[in-house]
Amino acid sequence: HEVAEAGVAAHWSYREGVRAKNPFAVDPAKWIASLTERLDEADHDEFLENVKLEMYSDQVFCFTPKGDVIQLPRGATPLDYAYAIHTRIGNSCVSAKIDGIRVPLWTRLKNGQSVEIITAEGQRPQASWIDIVTTGRAKAAIRRSLREEDKGRFVRLGQELARAAFDHVGKKASDKALRTAAKMLGLADESDLLARLGSAELPARRVVEILYPELAQAVAEEVDAKRPVMGLTADQSFRRAQCCQPVPGERIVGITYRGQGVIVHAIDCPALQEFEEQTTRWVDLRWHSGRHAPVYTVGLDITISNDAGVLGRICTLIGEQKANISDLRFTDRKPDFYRLIIDVDLRDVEHLHMVMTALEAETDVAQIARHRDLARRP
Structure with missing residues (x-):
């Protein structure tokens, strides 16, 4: 007890004022013996560095190419490391090298590794990065960047919809007109207005009508x-x-x-x-x-396990949702799975969600998504 309270094992029993669940999980005698053994083999600087690393077993200490130390929680990845250096480095990260070897971004870092981050000017954070990083700083930075990117996309789309709606009635979607409309609608600014147009929260027709009430009839459907x-x-x-x-x-x-x-x-x-x-x-x-x-045909891209009776159950599930199969074609056949496109006749988007939810609940359905075929664009 005295050793755990006041001796070398105290580093293992207490960290940041919190008592460990099992203060005797690390045997102090064995730890001291290992330190003594390494003291004979290493120089003093290396010895002290190793001791510091072991005293924080829930942390990893990695080095930058210049030799600076970056402290991260255990389980951290090169992406966490990149965001720990700077948000700009994290956002533009494309790959990493650990001890000179290129590794995937989801690689778990270990104590003493030298990490180099490779960036690219056009790189942007991906939504999948949220599942790769472990630190709150990295997750917050990624989410913030994704929100800003979504808003930018909605603003651009809103600009196009506004111009088209204004052109339809012989008016120009000027910055002044949009700022006035934003104020009349109680919105923060022109950017907020455009983002709402692009995200479908606000129809462009409404913006034209509020600015030009006399044209309401012309804009009427x-x-x-x-x-x-x-x-x-x-x-x-x-x-x-x-x-x-x-x-x-x-x-x-x-x-x-x-x-x-x-x-x-x-x-x-x-x-x-x-x-x-x-x-x-x-x-x-x-x-x-x-x-x-009465119905609209929608293609569903489905991956199912290659087991007897699975395809029959899929067709039955679709029928149980009061939907009709108008076509079915296989796009890939493997020993373990089949990939196919099923054309389903549906009433509306709610009916589509009912069918997809029923299929997602089927254990033999590995993946399902709406089929997008750019080869069939006009």
Whole structure:
């Protein structure tokens, strides 16, 4: 007891004022013997460094290429190390070297290792990094960067939707007009307004109407009884994009094509990236309540285990959700799994979620996602 309270083992029994659960987990006599043995083999500087490392068993001490010491919690990765140096280094990290050898970013660091971070100017934090890092500092920095990136993307999309809506009524989406609209709507600033437009919290039509009440009728939807989409003029034809296959209930946007009318895309369709600079072709759209076709076909990309009866159960599950399979095709066959695309006829996005949730609960379904086929873009 006296040794644990006042002797060399006290370093193991107490750390930062917290008593260890088992103060005798490390045998002091053996520890002293190992230190004595190493004192005969190493120089004094190396000996003292090793002692400091062992006194903090819940920490790892790594070295920068210049020899500076970086202290991290045990289990930390090169990404944690990068963010410990500077947020800018962490955000631009692409890979790392440990003792001169390139390693994956999820590698666990060990005491005494020399770590070098490799950065790239165009690199941005990935959402998957949250699961790689262990320190609160790194997690907070990654989340902050992802939020800023999302807002930037929404602002850019909002700018395109605003320009298209203003052009539709012969007006210009000037900075002054947008600032005025933001103030009238009780929003913080123009950037906040654009972010809400891009994230579908606010329709562009509403911004035009609040600035130009006299044009409300011109912006009003000209939809006949057979049209499920609002935002088109009477002479504009439309069709669903087959690359993303949007369904009622999800955010949509239109792109005008010469000779094809307006193609309706889901707001997160990757095909929209090629139109970022062509703002005059964007049309702010939304689904009309109660004016939908009976069903809309959506492709599901599914990976299932290669076991007897699995495919039959998948088809049965889809049928139990009152959905019909219109096509089924295999895209990959392996000894352990099959990958296939199933085209399902659905009512709306809620119906889609019901089907996907039922399939996700099936133990033999390894992965499921909406099928995106950019080869089928207009």
